[in-house]
Amino acid sequence: MKIEAALGVISSDPLIRKGLTDFAERFGFKLENSCSPESIESGDVNNDEHVDCWLVDEAAFETPGTCFEAFLEDLDVPVIYGLERFSSDTDVLEREWNSLLKKLVQHVFHPEQRAEFDVWVLGASLGGPEAVKAFLDELPENLPVCFLYAQHLDEVGSRALLDVIGRDAALQVFALDGVTLLQPGAVYKMPVDSSVEFVAGTCFKTDSPWVGSYRPSIEELLRKVSYAFGQRANVIYFSGMGEDGALIANDMARRGSRVWAQSAQTCASAAMPESVISQRICERIASPSDLATLLKALYQTK
Structure with missing residues (x-):
């Protein structure tokens, strides 16, 4: 909102x-x-x-x-x-x-005065749109979590991404617009052209570029989300090249955040999830649809 x-x-x-x-x-x-x-x-x-x-x-x-x-x-x-x-x-x-x-x-x-909810970062690169779409398509609209989707893309591809991942999803999918009050049951696509900040439950563009060579930077996003939301910050690494986000994964797991990953055999490119799986910190490793099933089960038992 x-x-x-x-x-x-x-x-x-x-x-x-x-x-x-x-x-x-x-x-x-x-x-x-x-x-x-x-x-x-x-x-x-x-x-x-x-x-x-x-x-x-x-x-x-x-x-x-x-x-x-x-x-x-x-x-x-x-x-x-x-x-x-x-x-x-x-x-x-x-x-x-x-x-x-x-x-x-x-x-x-x-x-x-709002109820607290978990925040999940969905990090992806090559093969990510297909994997994340398969994941989101399996989730109900009333899931009490918020998703921040960081997909390596150029600006042209990023503009079409919302339509692709939101076409069949029950969850609402948004691009950041001004100062956005994060809500459960929603997916927020992280911008390519600007880094973001989190203040008092809101997210907004900084108008400064992401640190490093990736756009958006999953590593930078995870550091900020982890700082802002503590143990309520979690992450799933989907298909992708490179190791963006792998450095902070161990710190997040040690602080009580959940670290999940897409299974290598279901990835178009397994380098990104494998960079985290190899650290032996992943609580769950599965296909996108199975990760969705596991996430639903996690919050149905709370």
């Missing part, structure tokens, strides 16, 4: 307002109102009913008068206080934006 929110900004600092405008554009939010506390004091700003959350800077509370405080007290939507100028350093700015995004998601959408 794409998160949509209309934001209101209160600040006398044009750089803060500019930074929050950039933030809204970066994550696909609508900037409904941007004003100074002085304009509120003068009565030029109404309590906008279309704003889902107000962002207020630290210096706004130094504004003389009582209208500004009364304005805030009358709001019936969340307010995030204490904002300052964003850094000009790109890496620091990304962390600051992620921190603000986390606060916004928590204030507006309360993800902590």
